[in-house]
Amino acid sequence: MIIDKKHSEDLEILGERIKLGESRKLNFNNARLFTGTAVEVPVFIERSINPGPTVLITAGIHGDEVNGIEIVREILTHKLNKPTRGTVICMPIVNIFGFINKSRFFPDGRDLNRQFPGNSKGSLASRFAYNFTKEILPLADFCMDFHTGGADRYNAAQIRIEHGNETVSQLAAVFNAPFTLYGNQIDGSYRELCYKMNIPILLNESGKSLSFDKSICKEALSGVKRVLAHLEMLSPKIEVPKVVEKSILIHETTWIRADFSGFLHVKTNLHDFVTKDQLIARISDPFGDMRHSVLAKNSGYIININQAPMVYQGDAIFHISTRTE
Ligand SMILES: [Zn+2]
Incomplete structure (x- = not known):
């Protein structure tokens, strides 16, 4: 399966016309700081001389999710974005405001990933989402975020995808992240917007905010290489990583929450398959009076662990699969 091309000749983006074979770095200027200084959001465009699909690669919609930004930096550094056909557009830090402040949010306190498609008269985040939706997203045949x-x-x-979208399922299989999760769309999210605009999107989730993990970056880069090779866009000079283990398909999940407040001592690892009633954590108070065991409520794969040293009663501490394929 290869995505059909919508755009083959001149690409018009942010008021510029870019020909086949050209590359450009543009700025998506949309908002200013209190000082009046324009905040520039870099957009890297690489076009092959050969026509083909347009792939839009984004990170940093949440400004503190630096591991995602690092993945796109690696894509740029290793020139994975120089296609043998078609166009690759990279936006490594979409929410540059949040990035500067080491924050998930926009400076107006909004979560950009709940603002799509945005509103030209709305909040700062909503206006930003509106301009992105109008000026950049329609150019894409396929997105990775x-x-x-x-x-x-x-x-x-x-990789997170929705049920019933054959193209997206196939692309996720090619990407082959350790886990592929089917999940519902979140209102106002970028993924939901892509779905509504009929643009296939692979949403990659890996690591935690304000943290780097090289091995997890490598997983994602392998997936990007496999997908670009599948779309016949990857340079033959770049080796396509082989699939060693097939992605585990997860249809349903649940969160395990803390029943007590206190220190959280995790007793399992990410990726582990735990069995029902297995000890997966202990919660204790800091004075040695209380020690509570957290048991797995069902058998499943651990796909998220809360690494906070202290938790409140009700905090999500593990994300676990409840139905796999
Ligand atoms: Zn995020």
Whole structure:
């Protein structure tokens, strides 16, 4: 399966016309700081002389998810974005405001990933989403977006897709992350917008916010190489990593929450398959009075672990599969 091309000749983006074979770095200027300084969001465009599909690669929609930004940096450094046909557009830090502040959010306190498709008269984040939706997203035939777990919640490398979309399922199989999760769309998210605009998207989740993990970056880069090779866009000079183990398909998941507040001592690892009633953590108070065991409520794969040293009662501490294929 190869995505049909929509755009083959001149590409018009952000007021510029870019011919086949040209590359350009543009700025998606949309908003200013209090000081009046324009905040520039870099957009890297690489076009082959051969026509083909346009792939849009994004990270940093949540400004503190630096592992995703690192993955796109590696894509640029290793020139994976120089296609043998078609066009690759990279936006390594979509929410540059949040990135500067080491924050998930926009400076107006909004989560950009709940603002799509945005509104030209809305909040700062909503206006930004509107301009992105209008000026950049319609150019894409296929998108890859890189995220991490929020706060201290550490995601095993996973691709998130929706049920019933054959193209997306096939691309996820080619990407072959350790886990492929089927999940519902979140209102106002970038993934939901792509779905509504009929643009296939692979959403990669791996690692946690404000943290680097080289091995998890490598997993994602292998997936990107496999997908670009599948689309016949990857340079033959770049080796396509072989699939060693097939991705585990997860249809349903649940969160295990803390029943007590206190220190969290995790007794299992990411990727582990745990069995029902297995001890997976202990929660204790800092004074040695209380020690509570956390048992797995069902058998399943651990796909997220909260790495916070302390948790409150009700905090999500593990994400576990409940139905796999
Ligand atoms: Zn995110």
